[in-house]
Amino acid sequence: MYTQTAPPFHGRRTEISLRSENMLHHIPARVFALRSRFLIPSCRACTKQMYNSQKAGNDSITTLNSLCDLKSHLKDTQFIFRPFSLDHNELSLLHDLVVSHTPDNFHEGTKAKIAKKITKIFDGYIKRLVYATILTCPWFSGSQLEEFSKARNNVLYIVFVSRDEQFFSLKNQHEKELCDIIDRGFMFACDVRHFGGQLHHGDDRAVEAFCSPPESIIFSSPEWINLSSLLDPVSLLTRTFVKRCVGKSVGSLVKKKPVSGRLEVRDDALLSNFCDSFRLLSYAESAINRKPITSWFSVGVTEEEKEILQSLTQAFEGLVHKEQLLELLLKVEQRVTEGIEKVHTSRLKCTIDYGEWLTKMRMEGANFLLPQKLESDLHVDPHRDFLDSLYLRSIHSHDVILIAKAGSHMYNLAVPTSDTDYVVVYRKPTHVIVSSSFNYREAKQNKRVAAYEVRLFCEMLLKGSVTMFELLFADNLYYTSTYWPQLSSLRESFINETVISQYFGFIKAHLKLIDSGKHTGTARERKSFYQIFHKLLSLESFVVGGNPVVTCTGSDRDYLMKIRHGPLEGDLDRALLYSEAQRRLGLARKQLPGQVKGSQEYGNYHILQTWLLLVRGIPLKGQLKMVTSHN
Numbered sequence: 001m002y003t004q005t006a007p008p009f010h011g012r013r014t015e016i017s018l019r020s021e022n023m024l025h026h027i028p029a030r031v032f033a034l035r036s037r038f039l040i041p042s043c044r045a046c047t048k049q050m051y052n053s054q055k056a057g058n059d060s061i062t063t064l065n066s067l068c069d070l071k072s073h074l075k076d077t078q079f080i081f082r083p084f085s086l087d088h089n090e091l092s093l094l095h096d097l098v099v100s101h102t103p104d105n106f107h108e109g110t111k112a113k114i115a116k117k118i119t120k121i122f123d124g125y126i127k128r129l130v131y132a133t134i135l136t137c138p139w140f141s142g143s144q145l146e147e148f149s150k151a152r153n154n155v156l157y158i159v160f161v162s163r164d165e166q167f168f169s170l171k172n173q174h175e176k177e178l179c180d181i182i183d184r185g186f187m188f189a190c191d192v193r194h195f196g197g198q199l200h201h202g203d204d205r206a207v208e209a210f211c212s213p214p215e216s217i218i219f220s221s222p223e224w225i226n227l228s229s230l231l232d233p234v235s236l237l238t239r240t241f242v243k244r245c246v247g248k249s250v251g252s253l254v255k256k257k258p259v260s261g262r263l264e265v266r267d268d269a270l271l272s273n274f275c276d277s278f279r280l281l282s283y284a285e286s287a288i289n290r291k292p293i294t295s296w297f298s299v300g301v302t303e304e305e306k307e308i309l310q311s312l313t314q315a316f317e318g319l320v321h322k323e324q325l326l327e328l329l330l331k332v333e334q335r336v337t338e339g340i341e342k343v344h345t346s347r348l349k350c351t352i353d354y355g356e357w358l359t360k361m362r363m364e365g366a367n368f369l370l371p372q373k374l375e376s377d378l379h380v381d382p383h384r385d386f387l388d389s390l391y392l393r394s395i396h397s398h399d400v401i402l403i404a405k406a407g408s409h410m411y412n413l414a415v416p417t418s419d420t421d422y423v424v425v426y427r428k429p430t431h432v433i434v435s436s437s438f439n440y441r442e443a444k445q446n447k448r449v450a451a452y453e454v455r456l457f458c459e460m461l462l463k464g465s466v467t468m469f470e471l472l473f474a475d476n477l478y479y480t481s482t483y484w485p486q487l488s489s490l491r492e493s494f495i496n497e498t499v500i501s502q503y504f505g506f507i508k509a510h511l512k513l514i515d516s517g518k519h520t521g522t523a524r525e526r527k528s529f530y531q532i533f534h535k536l537l538s539l540e541s542f543v544v545g546g547n548p549v550v551t552c553t554g555s556d557r558d559y560l561m562k563i564r565h566g567p568l569e570g571d572l573d574r575a576l577l578y579s580e581a582q583r584r585l586g587l588a589r590k591q592l593p594g595q596v597k598g599s600q601e602y603g604n605y606h607i608l609q610t611w612l613l614l615v616r617g618i619p620l621k622g623q624l625k626m627v628t629s630h631n
Helices: 043-074 088-098 108-122 138-142 173-180 192-200 204-210 222-230 239-251 271-288 303-316 322-338 352-363 375-379 384-389 430-434 454-462 466-471 484-488 497-515 523-543 554-565 574-594 605-616
Strands: 002-005 013-019 024-030 037-040 128-135 155-161 181-183 187-191 217-220 254-256 263-265 400-405 422-426 443-445 449-453
Touching (some): 088 187, 128 204, 138 271, 155 204, 187 192, 192 204, 204 271, 222 352, 263 322, 422 454, 454 466, 454 605, 484 605, 497 523, 523 574
Parallel strands (some): 155 187
Antiparallel strands (some): 013 024
């Protein structure tokens, strides 16, 4: 018999502000630390008790996070990016319509019903529909003996224009795709910009949708018809497209045996997957022969096709094994692979016309105009030499939002040997963003500069980046445009628990580095110490409801400069400094939850999003203002 103490779960205090009609009530919610002792007769019982303790801790964290979200929601600073919540009943009815017909027996009445369902399902979620078509695998349809089974694997492909607030959101591309792409198996829908990117990257499904025959098309807008006149279908059949077709045709079906390396059928491979693989290889052969493809074509024309179709039909009846189908597939795949080099281009060339088409799609029905720059403005480039010296040649002066000297220069703690590094915040021209189907690079870094596109800056600020947060409170910025004061004047809206936790993390990381002894007695260690005490000044200011200390002056600066210059002895002994840093950090941790001025959980999304639209040149309905718990 022995005893073991379960590890305590350390909670934190959260204040939730509930707004009534005339007053604000504060309800404290505390997750208490629990410490329990168990008499554990065996290791198995010990494991169970530890599991229960860990589960209780995880449940407490989940509850605490929910309370944090509730508080942020009530203070109107929360923004949760959620994917579409489409009506399941309507989706079920749409599914029944989609899988009931093949293109050769689609009636106009059925197409009208599908178009009506699509409109109803997406109403309010998107700006407008552009295109919808049915993709049917001819190999699957041709191998089905029962008429009702021929359309069972149909896919409805939809292209739409997302809402402007979605398109220009400060959220990153991964989060945006939660709303830009919807894949429900029988239905695939995407924003027009995503479709354009997939088309340029040779995605087989996007190319197939673009090349649909008239009998498969459910709806096509005048803009889509115009796009068809801009792009030659054969030009879409690039080497990248062929390689993707070949890769998907084999990769979804086979695996290598561990010892021999021989290919064999995957355990989860379905007969419908074989049909799709033969379809993809048919597209690849058409590309090699420079013939346009179509998503609905006749199969069983050549002797080889007849053999494949017969084998697929018998396989669905259980008369042919998958291994026999694999032999036929690999035979076609080998022939296609040998012909890939005949395809000259590796990627579709983007034309000016296509960019103009994307711009027109975005701006149709928009309540704003793209900002226009006069030709004379383009020649006024006052920061050209400076930007060129930082290897930022692609950025024009009128797109620079901020230039700041980083690190010790910003903190007023530089020494003669300090390097001069810069932080630059810039914007990508709005007309470039709306006319491109590619994700543009948002960070440019080298030894002297870190440059951030304004959307990335906003995202990092919202997530509590100390570097971005300090820019709002710095006094000695190298250059600011007229846009910067409109955000920095509301800087107190971004003092929140997320950024405060980043300060704690920064200090703990540097304490850990010092504790490792890796840089003992070096300038690097002294730099870590002064950075720790610099961030402690901000934490102690937060305790009394103040702003962060970025630019140091007076006795605070003198103390930090003594640490920086060294040596670490006497009153500045290494052990004494380490102990003092831990003491002040612990004191701040205790005092912050009880501060008089309660802070927000997160940065203010609405202010940042509105400011981002302003920088993009999109007019605002109202003025930017600080949002507090009393608004």
